[in-house]
Amino acid sequence: MKVGVFDSGVGGLSVVKSLLDHKLFEELIYFGDTARVPYGVKDKNTITRYSLEALEFFKNFDIDLLIVACNSVSAYALDALKEHSSCDVVGVIEPGIIATTNALQNRDSNILILGTQATINSNSYVNLLEKNSYLNHSSIATSLFVPIVEEGLLSGEVLQSTLHHYFKDVTTPDAVILGCTHFPLISEQISNYFDNSATLIHSGEAIVEYLEANYSFCKKYDHTECKFFASENPEALRSRAREWLNIEV
Numbered sequence: 001m002k003v004g005v006f007d008s009g010v011g012g013l014s015v016v017k018s019l020l021d022h023k024l025f026e027e028l029i030y031f032g033d034t035a036r037v038p039y040g041v042k043d044k045n046t047i048t049r050y051s052l053e054a055l056e057f058f059k060n061f062d063i064d065l066l067i068v069a070c071n072s073v074s075a076y077a078l079d080a081l082k083e084h085s086s087c088d089v090v091g092v093i094e095p096g097i098i099a100t101t102n103a104l105q106n107r108d109s110n111i112l113i114l115g116t117q118a119t120i121n122s123n124s125y126v127n128l129l130e131k132n133s134y135l136n137h138s139s140i141a142t143s144l145f146v147p148i149v150e151e152g153l154l155s156g157e158v159l160q161s162t163l164h165h166y167f168k169d170v171t172t173p174d175a176v177i178l179g180c181t182h183f184p185l186i187s188e189q190i191s192n193y194f195d196n197s198a199t200l201i202h203s204g205e206a207i208v209e210y211l212e213a214n215y216s217f218c219k220k221y222d223h224t225e226c227k228f229f230a231s232e233n234p235e236a237l238r239s240r241a242r243e244w245l246n247i248e249v
Contacts, residue, residue, distance in 0.1 A: 002027040004063040006054050009037035009150050010240045011182030012069030015092070016226070017245055018204030019067075023220045024211060028227070029061045030241075035232035038146045039072040040116020040180070047118065051077035055084055057229070063087055065215070067207060069181045071115055075122035088215075092203040095210035096177055097128040100201050102209075104134070104175055112170065112198070113139040114190075115179030116146060125179055138173075142166050142183070149182040152240070159186060163193050175199040185244065 003025040005012050009032050016030060031054055033039070039047050051073045058066060066089045068074050068081065074091030081089045100111065111134060113125045120141040129137055144162050153159055172194045178184050184202045191200055228249055230237040238249040 001025050001065070002029065002061065002063045004029045004031070004058040004061065004066045005069050006030075006051070006058070006066060006073070007032050007069040007181055008039040008050075008072065009034050009146070009182070010237055011146070011149060011180060011185065013241055013244050014181050014184035014202070015067060015069040015204040015207055016241070018202070018208050020224055020226075020245060020247070022208045022212075023222070023224065024208065025224055026221045027225045029058065029063060030226065030228045030237075031057050032228075032230045032237050034150075034230040034234075034237060037150060038116060038143065039070055040118045040141075040143050040146060042072075042118065044076040044118075047072055048077040048080050051081055052084060055081055059086075065090065068092065069203065069207075071124075071179050071181065071203070072118040072122075075119050075124040090207065090210065092181065092207060093124045093128065093179075095206040096179065096201055096203055097125065097132065099206035099209060100129070100175060100177060101132050101134070103199050103201065106174075107133050108136055109134065109174040110171070111137040111175050111177065112173035113137060113177045113179055114142045114145075114183060115139070115177075116143045117141040119179050125177060138170075140166055140170070142180075145186060146180065146182050149185050152243075154186055155189060159189055163189060167193055173198050175201060177201045178203060 068091045074093045078091045
């Protein structure tokens, strides 16, 4: 089975890692729109247009499933992608909410939602949480994490200062929804900031749980052939993939 993974940049590699760890697909095609990252500061129409252009790219590969690893795209352009795609399209928000509700049986749990400005403004996570009767939540647009991850600054002074900037007045939550696929790449630092006492909801792991529950074709493959493409500087993306996924590209 052949899966496509689409993200605005390198953050979707966190989803790829989960897919590879669970050996769900025989072939994986990744496209990062690195020329236009970040999507999280753009309006709905622009995000939708960029997403449909990315879909045209994937039509060259006859994929069986498209995973939208970008939360901003999942929030604003998922319906348009489903309408124009010949294969199933799965976003990250619904699986993230399912993973959250599975992890937190207490509906009074304090939930912190992190995301880009576009994702937070969409209220996509909030609406689904409240639909499931989880009303104790707060949201922070932590958009600076995206360029920090894109630059590979996964630890150190810049990241620590940014964590303090966003979280200095935040009471430690019961759970943190990492509402951007860039954020799992700094999940250890986020967890440490909250004294490792908050449950972190990771889009990649949530997607795996969702796929295994809803798609019978998700089998175990001993090897996954991976191909990585980018709209700008694809070798930089492949370098990140080699570094973060520990694979030959």
